[in-house]
Amino acid sequence: MANEFLDVYDDQGRWIGVQSRDRAHSLGLWHKTFHCWIGGYWQGEPVLVLQLRSPNKDMHPGLLDVSSAGHLLHGETPEDGIREVREELGLALNVSDVIFVGVSPQSFVAPNIIDHEYCYEYAFWMMQPILPDVFTLDTTEVAGIFPISLHILYDLFSHHDETLHNVQGWKQTPEGLCATTLPVNVHSFVPRDPAYYLDWVTWFKQHMPES
Structure with a gap:
């Protein structure tokens, strides 16, 4: 991955300059990211x-992680982050969606990383069925897609x-997205405050x- 350049901020959210992603992570500089959580109905x-x-x-x-997420590059607005959904998942969403x-x-x-992020959080509800042919994954970023029930996540x-x-869910294979079963517990997710x-x-x- 080519090193990305990010706008960086102090802990009060004031812009203080531009740094490479690697440098921002090594120095613990605050930067902005885009998160989009996707919900829907699957198997009822x-x-x-x-x-x-x-x-x-x-x-x-x-x-396992947010449906789609990524760093906002130097000069990008939070709304520009919608590109991540297209790049990672192949879903052609606009910010109006x-x-x-x-x-x-x-x-x-x-060790060797201090990652401080201002995460701009967005939500999208899929009205269409959640099926593997809806997604085209960027396999350098994403290895699979798992629709997990709200009650399991709550537990x-x-x-x-x-x-x-x-x-x-589905994992990427040379033949495309193939159905699979994944055993998960609380440690299977990117570590964040529960x-x-x-x-x-x-x-x-x-x-x-309503479904």
Whole structure:
């Protein structure tokens, strides 16, 4: 991946310059990202669509994550981040199709990385059936798609559930997206405050249309 250049900010959200992505992560500089959570009905249940991160990603490889997410590059607005949905999932969404929900500051600290993000959060409800032929994945970023029921997600994050739940979805193969079963527990997701995931479960419960 070519090094990306990002606008960087202080902890009060004031712009302080431009840095490479690698430099922003090594220095712990705040930067902006785009998150789009996709909900829908699958097999008669309300679900959130989770992406399975590529095993080749430099951060959190092979973990389940926001439906679509990415860094906002230097000069981009939060609305420009809608490109991530097209690039990662092949869904031709416009910013008018999604709902802006808010900004969530998030931090992740590990050896050699201090990742401070202002995450611009958007939501989209898929009215069309959630089927594998709807998606065209960027396999450098995304290894699969898993529609996970809201009640399983609630159980996982409200109880820090380490019990394995088998969830169905699709993984990318040389033949295309193929059905698979993935055993998941609370450790199968990108590490974030459990309240973040629970807030999204609650949001979709409150805003989903009738099936």
